[in-house]
Amino acid sequence: MPSTTAIIVAAGRGIRAGGAAPKQWQSLGGQTVLHRTVAAFARHPKIDQIVLVLHPDELDRWTDDSMTIVAGGATRQASVMAGLTAVTSDHVLIHDAARPLISAAVIDRVCAALDGAPGAAPALPVTDALWRGDSHVTGVQDREGLFRAQTPQGFHTNAIRAAHAGHTMPAADDVAVARAAGLDVAIVAGDEDNLKITHREDFARAEKLLREPMDIRLGNGYDVHRFGPGDHVMLCGVALPHGRGLQGHSDADVGMHAVTDAIYGALAQGDIGVHFPPSDPQWKGAESQIFLRHAVQLAAEMGFAISNIDCTLVCEYPKVGPHQAAMRAAMADIMGLEAGRISVKATTSERLGFTGREEGIAAIATAALVAK
Ligand SMILES: Nc1ccn([C@@H]2O[C@H](COP(=O)(O)OP(=O)(O)OP(=O)(O)O)[C@@H](O)[C@H]2O)c(=O)n1
Ligand SMILES: C[C@](O)(CO)[C@H](O)COP(=O)(O)O
Numbered sequence: 001m002p003s004t005t006a007i008i009v010a011a012g013r014g015i016r017a018g019g020a021a022p023k024q025w026q027s028l029g030g031q032t033v034l035h036r037t038v039a040a041f042a043r044h045p046k047i048d049q050i051v052l053v054l055h056p057d058e059l060d061r062w063t064d065d066s067m068t069i070v071a072g073g074a075t076r077q078a079s080v081m082a083g084l085t086a087v088t089s090d091h092v093l094i095h096d097a098a099r100p101l102i103s104a105a106v107i108d109r110v111c112a113a114l115d116g117a118p119g120a121a122p123a124l125p126v127t128d129a130l131w132r133g134d135s136h137v138t139g140v141q142d143r144e145g146l147f148r149a150q151t152p153q154g155f156h157t158n159a160i161r162a163a164h165a166g167h168t169m170p171a172a173d174d175v176a177v178a179r180a181a182g183l184d185v186a187i188v189a190g191d192e193d194n195l196k197i198t199h200r201e202d203f204a205r206a207e208k209l210l211r212e213p214m215d216i217r218l219g220n221g222y223d224v225h226r227f228g229p230g231d232h233v234m235l236c237g238v239a240l241p242h243g244r245g246l247q248g249h250s251d252a253d254v255g256m257h258a259v260t261d262a263i264y265g266a267l268a269q270g271d272i273g274v275h276f277p278p279s280d281p282q283w284k285g286a287e288s289q290i291f292l293r294h295a296v297q298l299a300a301e302m303g304f305a306i307s308n309i310d311c312t313l314v315c316e317y318p319k320v321g322p323h324q325a326a327m328r329a330a331m332a333d334i335m336g337l338e339a340g341r342i343s344v345k346a347t348t349s350e351r352l353g354f355t356g357r358e359e360g361i362a363a364i365a366t367a368a369l370v371a372k
Contacts, residue, residue, distance in 0.1 A: 002090035004111060005049040006041040006152065007083035010034050010097030011072025013055075016199050023197050024097040025061065029210040029370075030307060030341050033197060036100035038067070039300055039372075044104055046111045047093075053083040063333075077171055081164050084157075092160060093152035094174045098197045101209055102152065109188040110154040118159045119178045122190035123147035149173055150190040159183055215371035217304065219265030221258040226360035233361065235313060235320065236344050237289060237330030242318045246361060249278040253288035255344065255363040259311050259331065260288070262367035263295035267302055289334050296335050304369040308341040311365040314355045320346035 014023035024034040031039075041047045052062060053072040062069055068086045072079035080094055091114050095102065106122050113120030126148060130141035153174045155163075160174060163181035171177045175185050193209050195202060230245015236255040246252035261271045269275075272291050276283045283290075299306055309331070313320050320327075324344050332339040349355045355362050 002114070003048045003088075004046050004091040004093060004154075005051055005087045005089040005157070006044075006047050006093045006095060007051045007053060007080065007087065008034075008037055008041065008095050008097050009053045009072065009076060009079045009083060010037075011053050011055040011058075011079045012076065012098070014098075017197060017202065018200055022055070022058075023203075025058070026203070027338055028100055028197075028203060028206055029305070030337060031305060033100045034062075034097050035336050036372075037095065037097045037102065038064075040100070040102045040104070041093075041095070041107070043301060043303075044107050046107065048089055049087070051083045051086045053079045075170070076173075077164070077167075077177070080174060084161050084164060087157050087161075090157060091154060092157045093154045094160075095152035096196055099151055099194055100197070101191075101193045101195065101206060103191055103194065106150075106188075106191050106194060107152060110152055113186040113188050114154050114156065117184050117186040118156045119154065119175065119183045119185035120188055121153040121173075121175050121185055122150040122194065123187050124150070124190040124192065147187060148190070149175060150194050150196075153178075153185075155183070210372075216307070217266040217369040217371075219262040219267070219367045219369070221261030221263075221265060221271075221365040221367070222363070223254045223257040223261065224354075224360055224362045225252040225254045225257075226354075227358065233318060234288065235318075235323070235361070236311065236327035237334065238323050238326045240318045240320075240323055250276075250283055250286040250291070251288050254361050255311050255313050255327070255365070256288040256292050256331070258363035258365035259309055259367065260291045260295045262309070262365040263292075263299055263306065263369070266367050266369045267295075267299060267304065269298060269302075292331070292334050299369055303372050305372050306335060306337060306341070307368040307370045308343070309335075309337075309365060309367050310343040311345070311363060313344070313346040314349055314362040314364070315346065316348050316351065316356060316358050320344070 010024045017023040050067045056071040126143045126146040131137045132139040167177045225246040227244040228247035234253040327344045328339045328342045
C-alpha cells in the first residue's frame with residue numbers, strides 16, 4: 001500500500017473572513033478551525049504523516065510535535081511548495097486548513113482514485129444556472145461539465161513536486177498546477193459540507209452543520225486524595241504552595257483526575273485505574289496531564305469533541321480562587337480547548353466531613369462530549 005502524507009496549508013491571513021486572528025486560529029464549535037482540520041486527517045487510517053504549513057510568525061502556536069511544521073510563503077502556491085519539501089511518502093493530499101468539515105469518506109475517495117491516476121480531487125457539479133453580469137445579467141453560461149473544486153487534492157508526490165517546480169504562473173489550486181504539467185486528474189465526489197471558510201458568514205454555516213446530528217454524551221468523575229507531607233498540592237495542572245501535599249500514586253492532582261474520569265465516563269471507557277493501573281510502577285509519580293491527554297485522545301479517536309468541562313474542588317485550604325484562571329488555562333492547553341469551555345470552581349464543606357477536617361481534598365467533575 002502506498003504511504004500518504006497530508007499537507008495542510010494554514011499560512012494565509014484570512015483577510016476576507018476578518019476577525020481578531022487569521023480564520024484558521026478562530027474558534028469553530030469550541031475548537032480552532034485548524035485543530036478540527038488536523039484532527040480529521042490525524043484520525044484517518046490512510047494518513048501516515050501530517051505536514052502543517054504555518055505562517056512564519058505563527059510557528060510556535062502549534063504545540064503538538066507529532067506533526068512536521070513548515071514555514072509557509074506569501075501565496076498558497078508558495079506554501080504548498082514549502083510543504084512538499086517535507087513530504088517523504090509516495091502520495092500526498094494537499095488540503096486547505098480552512099476546510100475543517102472534511103469527511104473521512106472524501107479522504108477515502110481521493111486516496112482510492114490515486115491507484116488509477118497521478119492526481120485526484122473532490123468536486124461538486126454545478127447545479128444552479130450560471131449567468132454573467134454585474135448588477136444586471138449580460139449573458140448566460142452553460143453549466144454542463146462545470147465543477148466546484150474542493151480539497152484535499154491528491155497526487156503522486158514526485159509528479160506534483162515536478163509540476164510545482166516548473167510552474168511560474170499564479171494558480172488557484174494544485175489541480176491547476178498539475179493540469180498545466182499535463183497530469184491526468186480524476187474527479188471524485190466532493191461533499192457539500194466540505195465548505196471553505198472564506199467569508200465571515202461561513203463560520204455560521206459551518207457551526208450549523210456541526211450542530212447536526214446531535215449525539216451528546218455526559219460523564220461524571222469523582223476523586224479524593226488525602227493530605228500527607230509536602231509543600232504544595234497539584235490542582236488542575238497548577239502547583240499551589242501549601243503546608244502539606246496530596247498523597248497518591250501519581251502527582252495526586254485530584255481535580256484533573258476527576259475531569260479525566262468524567263471524560264472516560266462519557267465514553268463508557270472505565271476510569272483512570274483501567275487505563276493506568278496503580279499496580280503498574282511506570283505511573284508512579286506520573287504527571288496527571290498524561291491521563292488527561294489520553295482521555296482527550298480517546299475521545300477524538302471515538303469521534304467525539306469535548307464540548308465543556310465543569311470541575312468543583314472541595315477543600316477548606318488551599319484557597320483556590322486566585323488560581324482558577326491558571327487552572328482553566330492549564331487544562332485548556334492540555335485539552336486543546338478554549339478556556340471558556342472549562343470551568344473550575346471550589347467550595348468548602350463547612351468544616352464537615354474529611355474535607356472539613358482538612359484530611360484531604362475531593363473533586364467532582366462533569367464532561368459533555370458531542371459526536372463530531
Ligand atoms: N500564503 C498562503 C495563503 C493561503 N494559505 C492557505 O490556503 C488555504 C486557502 O486559502 P484562502 O481561503 O484564500 O485563505 P487566506 O489566504 O487565508 O484568505 P484570504 O484570501 O481571505 O486572506 C487556507 O487554508 C490558507 O491558510 C497558505 O497556506 N498560505
Ligand atoms: C484550493 C481551493 O480551495 C479550491 O477550491 C481554492 O482555490 C483556494 O481558495 P481561494 O478562495 O480561491 O483563494
